[in-house]
Amino acid sequence: MLDDADAVRDLYSDAIRGHARRPAHRGRPEGADRQARGSNPMCGDRVDVFVRLDGEGKGAPRVAAAGFEARSCEVCAASADLMCGAVPGLGLEAVRGLAHMVGEMARTGDAAAVPAEALRPLSAVHEFPSRLRCVTLPWSALVEAMERNDG
Amino acid sequence: MNVLTPRPPLDLARVRAEFPILSQTIRGKPFVFLDSAASAQKPRAVIDAMVSAMETQYANVHRGLHWMSERTTDAYEAARDKVAAFLGAASREEIVFTASSTAAINLVAHSYGRGVLRPDQAVVISEMEHHANLVPWQMLRDERGVELRICPITDGGELDLAALERLLADGKVGLVSVTHMSNVLGTVTPGARIAELAHAHGALLLLDGSQAAVHRPVDVQALGCDFYVFTGHKLYGPTGIGVLWARRALLERMPPFLGGGDMIASVTFERSTWAEVPHKFEAGTPPILEAIGLGAAVDWVQSLGMDHVAAHEAALTEHALRRLADVPGLRVLGAAQDRGGVFSFTLEGGHAHDVATLLDRQGIAVRAGNHCAEPLMRRLGVDSTARASCGVYTTEGELDALAEGLETVRRFLA
Numbered sequence: 009m010l011d012d013a014d015a016v017r018d019l020y021s022d023a024i025r026g027h028a029r030r031p032a033h034r035g036r037p038e039g040a041d042r043q044a045r046g047s048n049p050m051c052g053d054r055v056d057v058f059v060r061l062d063g064e065g066k067g068a069p070r071v072a073a074a075g076f077e078a079r080s081c082e083v084c085a086a087s088a089d090l091m092c093g094a095v096p097g098l099g100l101e102a103v104r105g106l107a108h109m110v111g112e113m114a115r116t117g118d119a120a121a122v123p124a125e126a127l128r129p130l131s132a133v134h135e136f137p138s139r140l141r142c143v144t145l146p147w148s149a150l151v152e153a154m155e156r157n158d159g
Numbered sequence: 160m161n162v163l164t165p166r167p168p169l170d171l172a173r174v175r176a177e178f179p180i181l182s183q184t185i186r187g188k189p190f191v192f193l194d195s196a197a198s199a200q201k202p203r204a205v206i207d208a209m210v211s212a213m214e215t216q217y218a219n220v221h222r223g224l225h226w227m228s229e230r231t232t233d234a235y236e237a238a239r240d241k242v243a244a245f246l247g248a249a250s251r252e253e254i255v256f257t258a259s260s261t262a263a264i265n266l267v268a269h270s271y272g273r274g275v276l277r278p279d280q281a282v283v284i285s286e287m288e289h290h291a292n293l294v295p296w297q298m299l300r301d302e303r304g305v306e307l308r309i310c311p312i313t314d315g316g317e318l319d320l321a322a323l324e325r326l327l328a329d330g331k332v333g334l335v336s337v338t339h340m341s342n343v344l345g346t347v348t349p350g351a352r353i354a355e356l357a358h359a360h361g362a363l364l365l366l367d368g369s370q371a372a373v374h375r376p377v378d379v380q381a382l383g384c385d386f387y388v389f390t391g392h393k394l395y396g397p398t399g400i401g402v403l404w405a406r407r408a409l410l411e412r413m414p415p416f417l418g419g420g421d422m423i424a425s426v427t428f429e430r431s432t433w434a435e436v437p438h439k440f441e442a443g444t445p446p447i448l449e450a451i452g453l454g455a456a457v458d459w460v461q462s463l464g465m466d467h468v469a470a471h472e473a474a475l476t477e478h479a480l481r482r483l484a485d486v487p488g489l490r491v492l493g494a495a496q497d498r499g500g501v502f503s504f505t506l507e508g509g510h511a512h513d514v515a516t517l518l519d520r521q522g523i524a525v526r527a528g529n530h531c532a533e534p535l536m537r538r539l540g541v542d543s544t545a546r547a548s549c550g551v552y553t554t555e556g557e558l559d560a561l562a563e564g565l566e567t568v569r570r571f572l573a
Contacts, residue, residue: 009521010567016520020513020571051512051528052536052543079542081512136516 018132019083019139028082033092037073042156046149048141053080055088057149068099074150081142087130088146094124100154107147114143169463169471175552177202177459188522191557191564196342196370196501196548197526198392201456205396208455209448220447221421221438235447238454239437245457246387246404247378253410255403255437256445260369261291263388263403264336266416266440267365268295271334271386273303274414280333281306283326283362285318285348286538287341290531292367296336308332312538316344316493320352327360335364339371339387343530343546344493345476345501347371354383363409369393373550374472374499376465379404391449395551396456400449403440410436417442460551468551472500478555479547482562488569492539500549503530506565509572511545517568518545523561 010016036043040058047054055078061069074092078085087110095103106122110130113121117134133143175181178200183190192200212234218227220235236251243251257263272295276282282296282305300307308326311319318337326332335357340347350366357364365386368377372389379387386409391400405413415422415433419442424432433439460468479502483491488507506514515527526546529536536542547561 010517010571011520014520016517019516049529049533053512054542081510083513139512139516142512 015132015135018129019136021129021132023129024086024132025082027086027089031076031085031089033075033089034077035075036077037075040073040075042153044149044153044156046145046152048145051081051141053084053142053145054078055080055084055146055149057088057092057146057153059150059153061154068101070097070099071095071103071154076146078146080145081139083133083139083142084145087143090127090130091146091150094127095150100151103154104151107144107151110147111140111144114140169467169551171471171552171554174463175554177204178552179203179206181552185522185524186520189560191521191523191560193547193549193553193557193561194524194526195373195550195553196393196546198398199373199395199550200552201397202395202459204459205452205455209397209452212448212451217448219444231447234454235445235450238450238457241454241457241461242402242404245377245461246372246402247380248404249380250407252436253404253407255405255410255440256450257388257401257403257440258399258446259392259401260367260388260390261401263390263401264292264365264367265295266403267336267386267388267405268299270413270416270440271409272296272299272305275412276303276305276333278304279331281308281331283308283310283323283332283335283337285310285337286312287316287318287344287346287532287535288336288338289342289367289369290533291369292336292338292365293534305333306331309534310335310337312346312535315495316341316346316498317495318346318348318353320349320356323353324356324360327356327362330361332357332360332362335362336386337364337366339366339368339377340374340499340501341493341535342370342501343503343532343535343544344495345498345503346493346495347375347497347499349497350382350384354385358383370499370501375469385409391453391456394453394456395459397449397452400446400453402453407436410440413440415439415442419443421445463551471551472549472553475549475553475555475558476500479549479558479561482558483565486562486565486569489565492541492544500553501546502548503544503546505541505544506569506572509568511543513572514545514565514568517571518561518564521560521564521567523564525561 036058040060043058059074060072062072076088119128119131220232354364363385368389387404392398422442492503511527
């Protein structure tokens with residue numbers, strides 16, 4: 009049996025599971041022209057991240073829209089959905105910074121490390137070291153997609 | 160189910176008492192370890208043999224002309240005798256110690272693959288190989304042009320022998336290299352039948368016994384294979400040691416793989432000559448303590464009797480399949496007639512990763528992922544599975560705990 013107080017109830021909170029089961033950002037946004045795949049060969053998680061950038065040719069491009077398709081566990085899918093909701097308006101450097109912060113939060117459990125409140129439920133993963141990659145996989149894919157045509 | 164199956168004469172409580180780690184609790188719950196196919200736990204006999212060697216009898220082997228080195232060499236070589244008897248080898252010289260099954264297969268791929276196989280020949284593997292019996296052959300193909308042929312499996316997860324025969328028909332195949340027991344499906348392959356087919360078409364047979372050697376008595380001469388590999392850590396021994404068995408005449412034809420100390424007869428700057436088999440294949444200081452640990456593990460399983468181990472696991476397999484069939488939405492992969500205690504499954508509405516985490520919180524250790532068999536996962540149309548696997552210490556009660564734990568997971572994820 010699972011204990012009521014088990015940390016697993018935080019990891020599989022309504023906040024996380026809602027995003028995994030009813031994602032707001034599933035699929036390729038209109039006009040998306042960059043994409044990258046994150047795969048974890050150890051567990052079989054696979055997430056494709058699609059992004060449309062605005063402002064090309066007039067300063068650093070920023071995310072106009074992001075979406076994803078995942079064949080993954082719920083933690084990875086929730087992280088992808090939360091990410092796609094959090095990154096519009098951010099340029100590559102800001103996305104890199106946020107990805108780093110999310111990684112740190114996942115590792116330490118320090119939710120305050122991330123300014124975007126919506127992302128904070130992901131901090132629950134810190135109790136599950138073998139699942140850290142589930143949270144960070146979509147973020148690495150997004151950074152990779154943005155870097156791909158950078159400069 | 161056959162209700163007349165006699166209870167195996169294995170005193171399970173005593174077996175379990177020999178594994179110190181099993182008495183632990185995990186998060187206040189009994190430790191239910193169902194991940195032995197990845198690596199098995201170690202009995203007191205193995206732990207003591209290794210500690211005792213370090214405390215009382217350790218030096219480098221085959222070198223020192225002193226008492227301690229001679230005693231250590233005796234212990235190291237005694238492990239070779241034990242393994243030779245365990246596999247039914249014709250002689251102790253047919254046993255090569257390697258670092259792992261992976262290292263043993265790589266040895267064959269390098270030495271036999273590059274030194275004996277011709278580039279116009281082919282190697283056959285199956286769709287259900289561990290990456291360790293796939294990637295070395297891909298590397299050989301890419302380097303030497305040897306053709307790599309893939310023998311399909313049936314939907315039930317058995318080797319398709321008719322297809323194998325077709326792959327062998329043109330006589331180009333020099334080596335068939337297949338698993339003796341799938342680490343994903345639990346399928347036990349008919350080694351002797353495969354050896355007949357291979358030999359009838361001029362090919363040799365390598366059996367990857369990483370799983371099989373743990374669960375069944377193995378007799379390489381009765382199987383009629385040409386190479387057999389297994390690893391120590393799945394057989395209740397330490398990590399860092401594996402075994403390659405091959406017919407002596409074959410080993411003698413094969414060039415060395417790694418060069419260095421211990422594998423030479425003489426060395427000058429102009430040329431070196433090789434030591435006799437098996438030492439020709441054991442360059443450098445070998446895994447001495449690990450071999451001693453493996454010897455102790457072999458003694459230990461032999462003291463139980465591999466036929467008793469097999470009977471115990473056959474009963475567990477029957478029990479597990481019956482209990483898992485009752486879990487709604489659960490699908491066990493593979494339905495081979497001859498299968499061992501390895502169960503990969505998917506649970507409707509739950510990704511394998513989530514299932515494994517939720518079982519772990521109940522103290523139940525299973526593996527989740529592609530089990531180092533990505534192509535097989537694709538063949539089966541799944542991305543990943545959870546896998547429960549039995550060891551000699553596994554109880555029916557633990558498999559009941561798994562089934563109940565999966566019910567909890569299912570309700571939690573619903």
